Amino acid sequence: MDSADEEMVEVLDDDGAVIDTVSRREMRERNLRHRSVLVAVVNDADEILVHKRASWKDVWPDRWDVAVGGVVDPGEAWEAAAAREMVEETGAVAELGYLGEDRYDDDEVRVLARIYHARTPGPFSFDDGEIVDAVWVPITQLRDWLADKPACPDSLALVLPRLDSP
Incomplete structure (x- = not known):
């Protein structure tokens, strides 16, 4: 079992209140609503950093994604989680702009997400x-560009509309 499977995750009710804390594995198995952050990384040429997820990811492996991000740790502040995920995934530090909060639900994921914007050319690692x-x-x-590529549906649904009208 992967150590990420045992990370603890806050479970939310339909109003966004924390009602339980479970392992990441249980959250995925039962498709429980949880907090997540998404960060759209753009440069000064108004290009967005689109990345392909690793094949070992626990949800949507090998798919293209328009945002870096992930699950918010128990008790972690939203913006702190976004900054942490940005550094973990890209190695970059950038000022974050808040773009909003929304829900995404499907057969694989149920999240309450906060969406952010980071303007940086990198460098990335x-x-x-x-x-x-x-x-x-x-x-x-x-x-x-995305039309013929498998992509992460949550970031498409939550990030793309905000790119149209930042």
């Missing part, structure tokens, strides 16, 4: 192995 490939895509061409 993908040392934790969660990202196996990354490219800059002009935001105006993003939907066309």
Whole structure:
């Protein structure tokens, strides 16, 4: 069993209140609602960093994603989680802009997410192995670029509309 499987995760009710704490494995197995952060990373040319997730990821492996991010730790502040995920996944530190909060529910994931924006050209390092490939895509061409690629549905649903009207 992976140590990530045993990480603790807060379970939320439909109003976003914490009602329990369970292992990440249990959260995934039962598809329990939890807190998550998404960070859209863009550069000064209005390109977005799109990355491919590793094959070992516990949800949506080998898919392209338009945001870095992940599960918020128990008791962790939202913005602290976004900054932590940004550093863990990209090695970069950047000022975060808040883009909003929303829910995403499907057969694999149920999240209450806060969405952020980070403007930085890098440099990036993908040392934790969660990202196996990354490219800059002009935001105006993003939907066309993604059209024939498997992508993470949560970030598409929650991030793309906010890129259209930041």
